[in-house]
Amino acid sequence: MSIMALITDPAAWAALATLIVMEVVLGIDNLIFISLLSNKLPEDQRARVRRVGIGLALILRLALLSTIAWIAQMVVPVFDLGLAGALDTHGEPSFETAFSIRDLILIAGGVFLLWKATSEIHHSMDPAESGEGLDEEGNKKGRAVMSFGAAIVQILLLDMVFSIDSILTAVGMTDDLPVMFVAVIVAVGVMLFAATPLADFIARNPTVVMLALGFLLMIGMVLIADGFGVHVPKGYIYSAMAFSAGVETLNILSRKARERKRAGGGGH
Known part of the structure; x- marks a missing residue:
């Protein structure tokens, strides 16, 4: 084209x-x-x-x-290694040997x-x-x-x-x-x-x-x-990464909030 x-x-x-x-x-x-x-x-x-x-x-x-x-x-x-891998639930090899x-x-x-x-x-x-x-x-x-x-x-x-x-x-x-x-x-x-x-x-x-x-x-x-x-599936991988990053973001925000509270309390 x-x-x-x-x-x-x-x-x-x-x-x-x-x-x-x-x-x-x-x-x-x-x-x-x-x-x-x-x-x-x-x-x-x-x-x-x-x-x-x-x-x-x-x-x-x-x-x-x-x-x-x-x-x-x-x-x-x-x-091809010619090895017979274990079969999955569909009767297919669970991993490749070629x-x-x-x-x-x-x-x-x-x-x-x-x-x-x-x-x-x-x-x-x-x-x-x-x-x-x-x-x-x-x-x-x-x-x-x-x-x-x-x-x-x-x-x-x-x-x-x-x-x-x-x-x-x-x-x-x-x-x-x-x-x-x-x-x-x-x-x-x-x-x-x-x-x-x-x-x-x-x-x-x-x-x-x-x-x-x-x-x-x-x-x-x-x-x-x-x-x-x-x-x-790549969707599973990136979903797990996004979830972990979201949890870590909450941890970072929580730490910063505690630091601000301590800093504010230290001024009184």
Whole structure:
């Protein structure tokens, strides 16, 4: 379909709007990881690593869109373990034993996320090991524990995993390549706009860090399950994330209300 035909086609606009929303939602995982990782760098490097990381995500997704035929081949099984998995209630195997390139990438990405989130939780539980402590005013402090290059490498690895998931979703929703390109560019633009406020919010609220790491653990498990053919509906995942974020928001508001009350009481 030509560009002019797409512009005047209401179905194309509907597909574009739906795809933009889907791409933005799928980008939340990537954005949380980039925000957490950037906060481990010196303050003067954080904005730059976020821009570079999100820029790499855009380049990867556009490059993958340019190789639609290759992307389609990624879901073709490359080997089969030949093992009979347990049967579900419908008499079907509960997990797959044939693996495609996509499956292997998702499993590797899930394992990496589990390792990364677990190690970060361990560091958060042991301030002495992570270099954190209290400064002279009694505020939490910490030293940078990661180099710029190491952060970019880790972001690039996860960009690849999330980009493949994103592009396969786009391919499944529309056949029009220009619509996919526009949706990806808009979604990554939203990520770029939201990256700094999200990272700053996480940095200001230590309990949100643990919540975000919990999200990464869940996402890692979902990626591994997806790689083994156990498909967890994305709506369940994002509903759980939204509910948890809502509860944490109430906790933050409650803490601030108590702090204001104490501050007001201290003035009498």
